[in-house]
Amino acid sequence: MSLDIASVRFAYRRNQVLAGVDLRVDEGGFCALLGPNGSGKSTLVKIIARVLQPAGGGVSFGGRDLLAAPRREHARVVAYVPQSGATPFEQTVREAVLLGRTPHIGLRPTRRDWAKVDAAIDRLGLTGLADRPLSQLSGGQAQRVLIARALAQEPRVLLLDEPTSALDLRYQIETLRIVRSVTREEGVTALIAIHDLNHAAHFCDQAVLLDGGVVVADGPPAEAFDADVLSRVYGLDIRVSQGETGVEVRPAALERPLLSGAAEERA
Template identity: 90%
Template sequence: MSLDVASVRFGYRRTPVLEGVDLRVAEGGFCALLGPNGSGKSTLTKIIARVLTPAAGSVSFHGRDLLAAPRREHARVVAYVPQSGPAPFEQTVREAVLLGRTPHIGLRPTRRDRDIVAAAIDRLGLGALGDRPMSQLSGGQAQRVLIARALAQEPRVLLLDEPTSALDLRYQIETLQIVRSVTREEGVTALIAIHDLNHAAHFCDQAVLLDGGRVVADGPPAEAFDAAVLSRVYGLDVRVTRGEQGVEVRPSALEAA
């Protein structure tokens, strides 16, 4: 059982962004999408989330075509955490997280729905902010609300588009720990677009490196992180070291400083 992306192509008018992307993430796996700006990381997450429609290719989970499934069914399987932005309208944190229950709610939220929302809010350390309007939150707090909303959705596939970009170091680590625990304890498959190679190496089971809209490396971080490939993709000389604590990537310029 897995999340399978096959031969996905996408472009904006005449500008290709993804050119035949293939990847497979095992059920319960935590996969990092890596690559420089413009490599297609965010675009791929948006295609799986059905924010964008590919020109060709397929996305399936447990053999079911996610791109052809009814929207409500898709939303019961896939939750998407976009990059943080301003709240589109006035709502409290609790109301925003409750939106994650929309695919499951009948005429009105049940006690179980509200309990799930409360648990997601607490899990992200937002308990004291439940009644605060979204417009009064910092960028980092708003991003944690989006993650709580996705967890309240009880997905089988969790997509995160640079979720730590607005967070300070403490909340970056805590967020990645939460996602890892969700994959390991609940069997959720997670795909995260992220820039920090070392965070990906520490928290993720799988690393997929994109360059020019193509997959150029795929596997456990200790295998996928090759100094020559990373140096070419990022245009920067890097060193990769492997030890008992895992793999670490460092720009050579830092070692010479």
């Protein structure tokens, strides 16, 4: 099965953000959505999550129309991690993660539901915070709670909207490793809106670059990251190199040696 996005269009009033996006992510694939601010990364994720309604086009998974499916059915397939989320402060971490089981729960949570909750909490390194109120968490900890909630949902499609923006470097890496392991071990299809090109190159199987409301590059990072295309899209001279650990992207300005104050004045 695959996640298929066909001719999706969207506009905020007169500002067209998506002008016909076509994209396929294979089952178990980890796909990075990239592009400058305003390119439509978050908008596309929100459309698949049904937070926003597109002006046209369709989204399906395994041939199932995700935009027309009943909400509960959609929630059994798709889990969404927003950039941030307001949750009742009186909730504990464990109670908040239990919300991810809502599409599966009958009259009351079962032992299996609580087991899934505890497994997700442990996977995100939140076990020591499980009984702590959300009001006592840092922004980064709260973001990990949202990711744990999504994993507890047992989705087939995992959508993440810049999930590492509030995390320090350690948890950025750990979170991306967790998502990659979920895709590979459980066959979950993941789509992540992210700014860091090097993180995308290292962790993701597929890189999709948006510009002007359309896809301008799509493929494995080693193929999708073309220096000329990236430079044009980001308005910056960008270099792409192939190292021992994979593709590396650097602004050309960072390759120049730093000048001393006097030398800088002479330059």
